[in-house]
Structure formats: C-alpha cells, structure tokens
Amino acid sequence: MINIGRLRNRIQILEFNESENELGQTINGLVPIRTVWAEIHPLKSKEYIEAGLTQTETTYKITMRYFEGLTEEMVIGYKNSQLSIESICDIEMKHLFYELMCKEVKKKKKKELSND
DSSP states (O other), X not given: OOOGGGOOEEEEEEEEEEEEOTTXXXXXXXXXXXXXXXEEEEEEEEEEEETTEEEEEEEEEEEEEOOTXXXXXXXXXXXXXXXXXXXXXXXXXXXXXXXXXXXXXXXXXXXOOOOO
C-alpha cells in the first residue's frame, strides 16, 4: 500500500491540443488537463553528444493516484520541466495508484574551448 503522505510534489498532466490562431493557422500546444499530487524519484541520468549538442537524459519514477484516461501521449509538467511518459503501470491492477516511468531530455550547446 502507498503512503499518501509521500505524494508531496505538485505536477500537471498535459496533453497536446490543436487550436487556431487569429490568422486561421493551426497551432499545436500543451494544455493542462489535471493537477495532482505525486511522488517523484530521479532514477538515472546520462549525458551524451548528438549532432554537436550535449544532451542530458534523466529517467524518473512518478507515483500518483489513479484516474481514468491517462495515456503515454500525455506529458508531465513539473516545476520548469516537461517529462515524457514512457510507461504507465496500474499498481496491483486495483485502479488506486499509477507508477509512471518518465524521461526528461535537456539539450545544451557544445562548449567551445578557448585558446587563452
């Protein structure tokens, strides 16, 4: 059983939504659909270079209460980060709690070495 007191981080569940701007152009954006309490644990982090950029990838385990309709196409918003949902597990198949595996990828410019 999950200790409810450990769900102390406020997160937003976001989903992609298409809308039109004043020019009639279609805009894709993330729209918050629910704000919930969760427990967040960073599990591992790795850094690699791809296409001249340094990327840091961090994997998180998030535990939160169950609600109908959560999908892997949704995104978790936590503080200033957006985490993509990699997998969703209904703990003990009782529809009480979810355990999510999420990833955050941060891209940084390659640092130039100075000749000073």
